[in-house]
C-alpha cells in the first residue's frame with residue numbers, strides 16, 4: 001500500500017501491540033487480576049496510576065464460535081456499524097479516510113456522572129498478518145486504535161475532557177475441518193479474541209468512578225460487540 005504520513009507510527013504501534021497482545025496473562029503472580037468472567041470470556045486488569053490518575057491496562061481473552069478474525073476486525077473497524085454496538089458513543093466523526101484500512105476518528109462518549117464528558121481522536125488501522133512466513137505461525141487479523149492530534153480539534157477546547165488511548169483487537173481463527181471433506185461451515189470455525197486497552201482519562205476523575213466504569217462497561221462492550229458480529233454474519237458466507 002502507498003505509505004502515508006502516519007505509516008511509520010502505525011507500523012511501530014501495530015508491531016508493539018501485536019507482541020503485547022500475544023503475551024499471555026501468565027501466572028497470577030504477573031500482576032494481572034481477573035475481574036470479570038462470562039462463559040469463554042476472561043477479563044484482566046492491572047492497577048496502575050500515572051500522576052495520580054488511573055490508567056489500568058486491560059486485557060480480555062474470549063473465544064467465540066462461528067465467526068472469523070477477519071469478520072470481527074471488519075465490524076470493529078468499519079465506521080458504518082459503530083453506533084450499532086458501541087453503547088457509550090454519543091458522536092462519531094470520520095475526520096479522514098487515510099487509506100482503505102486506515103481512518104482518523106473523533107468520538108465523544110456519553111457523560112458518566114460525576115466525571116465530565118470525554119472525547120478522543122484516534123487513528124484506526126486494520127491489518128492482516130498472514131502466517132505464510134513461518135509455517136505454524138498463527139494467521140492474525142488485528143485492528144489497532146491509537147490516539148493522535150488533529151489541528152482542527154485541539155484538546156480540551158470545548159466542553160469535553162480529551163482522553164488518550166491505545167486499543168488492540170487481535171484475532172486468530174481456528175478451523176476444525178469436517179471429517180467427511182464437506183465444505184467448512186460456521187460450526188467448524190471459532191475465533192480467539194484478545195482485546196487490550198490502555199485509557200488515560202485525561203483530566204482528573206475519581207479512581208473509584210473510573211474503576212467502576214471499566215468494571216461495568218468493558219464486559220458489557222465485549223459481550224455486546226461479539227454478539228453483534230455473530231448476528232450480522234450468521235446468514236452470510238464466511239469471510240476468512
Ligand SMILES: CCCCCc1ccc(-c2ccc(S(=O)(=O)CCO)cc2)cc1/C=C\c1ccccn1
Pocket residue numbers: 086088107109112115116118120145163165167197199201205209210213214217218221
Ligand atoms: C469517567 C469515564 C472516563 C472513561 C470514558 C471512556 C473512555 C474511553 C472509551 C473507549 C472505549 C473503547 C474504545 S475502542 O475499543 O477503540 C472502540 C471504538 O469506540 C474507545 C473509547 C469509553 C469510555 C466510556 C465508557 C466505556 C468505558 C469502557 C468500555 C466501554 N465504554
